Amino acid sequence: MADKVICVTSGKGGVGKSTVTANVATALAMKGYKVVAIDADIGLRNLDLVLGLENRIVYDIVHVIEGVVPPEKALVRDKRTKNLYLLPAAQTKDKSAVKPEDLVNIVEDLRDKFDFIFIDSPAGIEEGFKTAVTPADTIIVVANPEMASIRDADRVVGLCDVMQKPEPKLVINRIDPKKVARGDMLDVDDVLQVLSLDLLGVVPEDKNMVSYINRGEPAVLFEDSIAGRELRNIADRLLGKEIPIPKLTYSEGFLEKLKRLFGSE
Amino acid sequence: MSYKLRGTNVIAIELLTDDSNFNLEDIKKFILEKRQLLKGSRFILSVENYKLSMEEVEDLCSYFVTLDGITFCGFKTNLRENRELCIRLGVPCDLSSMELEKIKERAETEEVKFIKKTLRSGDKITSTGDIVIMGDVNPGAEVEAGGNVYVMGNLMGFVRAGIGKSECEVRSLYFQAPLVEVCGRQVSFERNESYTNFKIAVKNGKIKIDYKTGRN
Structure with a gap:
């Protein structure tokens, strides 16, 4: 089995850390593994919304640290996907409420009871990020194909190196084959040229993703979701399966060809 | 006799002479000609490999003192003897080759x-x-x-x-x-x-x- 404790981070906010965490955790739980997702974004919790568990939270991670309840009692079980649990973040506290050693203790408590432990890191490179990364065996860096996100991801990779963590794996999120074909967006090679990391997956832009998140249903639950398919592949690659990264293809539709013919964009 | 002036140095304007063209009277005449140009600036006399005598140094120093508006900053030479002589007389003198030595030293550290x-x-x-x-x-x-x-x-x-x-x-x-x-x-x-x-x-x-x- 691959490494157990996986931290998903990015540096920049809004690139899809929580979405990737929720989907990959769900995909692994669907395969029968016992998975827990820990939301380490204290004060700005989102993971419960993406998983659709927001109305069932009673205790959170700060209660666990304060000793109000043991970790097992604070876990929220997903009714839809058996084997998936969430340890929610506190919304009323801030990042200083959780120290790296607190999270290490929680992870050590849960390590024997679960097959995978996912930690959803907050954005930024301050305390919260360091807390989230400290207990991790594997780090996944999520980046969008844009320079701001790449530079932040690069910084995070440098910090992981300083913290003597293994080299992170890269997930490129929200890549739009149409824009890449037009030359408006960086392609996978451009991103890899700067970051030079092991590529774990390339998740294409999916227009349905917003509605999946709003409904609290991870995209991996839907067979026809293009992002969901690649997120399931990421879960398989984490299990050590050799699945090639699919080439991004984009073929122009009839209307676009016609528009190009008449010179309008 | 004409001499070259090197003024690119921001610290001072340098008058270049060497053992082939060093002549006290010519230098004085040249400075007098270029007086307008040198006015308000600091001035260095570079003698390269010419060996200065005590009389020459004293003569030049006493001449530079009479010049109005020109600040004489000292000699520049390649010879160690010149430097020692100048130090004895209390006149500033820089060794050109010493600068090179300094750069080399810095490079080694x-x-x-x-x-x-x-x-x-x-x-x-x-x-x-x-x-x-x-x-x-x-x-x-x-x-x-x-x-x-x-x-x-x-x-x-x-x-x-x-x-x-x-x-x-x-x-x-x-x-x-x-x-x-x-x-x-x-x-x-x-x-x-x-x-x-x-x-x-x-x-x-x-x-x-x-x-x-x-x-x-």
Whole structure:
């Protein structure tokens, strides 16, 4: 089995850390593994919304640290996907409420009871990020194909190196084959040229993703979701399966060809 | 008799003589001619390999004192004897070759740093001497060197080379950085410009950029 404790981070906010965490955790739980997702974004919790568990939270991670309840009692079980649990973040506290050693203790408590432990890191490179990364065996860096996100991801990779963590794996999120074909967006090679990391997956832009998140249903639950398919592949690659990264293809539709013919964009 | 003046030195204007053309009367006459030019500036007399006598030094010093508006700062010479003589007489004298020795000394104490990894965003490497990087310099990374910088990879971050020096060079296999600072002078490049076998050097006060091909 691959490494157990996986931290998903990015540096920049809004690139899809929580979405990737929720989907990959769900995909692994669907395969029968016992998975827990820990939301380490204290004060700005989102993971419960993406998983659709927001109305069932009673205790959170700060209660666990304060000793109000043991970790097992604070876990929220997903009714839809058996084997998936969430340890929610506190919304009323801030990042200083959780120290790296607190999270290490929680992870050590849960390590024997679960097959995978996912930690959803907050954005930024301050305390919260360091807390989230400290207990991790594997780090996944999520980046969008844009320079701001790449530079932040690069910084995070440098910090992981300083913290003597293994080299992170890269997930490129929200890549739009149409824009890449037009030359408006960086392609996978451009991103890899700067970051030079092991590529774990390339998740294409999916227009349905917003509605999946709003409904609290991870995209991996839907067979026809293009992002969901690649997120399931990421879960398989984490299990050590050799699945090639699919080439991004984009073929122009009839209307676009016609528009190009008449010179309008 | 005509002598050469070297005025590029910001510290002082230098009058160049050597053993072939050193003549007390000629020098005095020349200074008188160029008096207007030398007015308000500091003045150095360079005698190179000419061996000064005590009388000559005293004669020149007493002459320079009479000149109004010109500050005589001393002699410059290649010979150790001249320097010792001047020191005995209490006249400032700089040894030209000593400057070279000083530069050499400094070069020997400077470190050369080898970095065997890619510099990522937020990393900063500094050295008093040269830096050799076996990897890339990613956007957001900084390199500061007293000497030259060599990047065996893709240079996309910020390099500041030749700090406090008048000559230096930056080389990289691939270059895609927006800005480079060489000897305190900033050179910026267009977005999306990229080169292979890139070299930027400052020599004799001029910036020279050299590259094999653009990649795009």
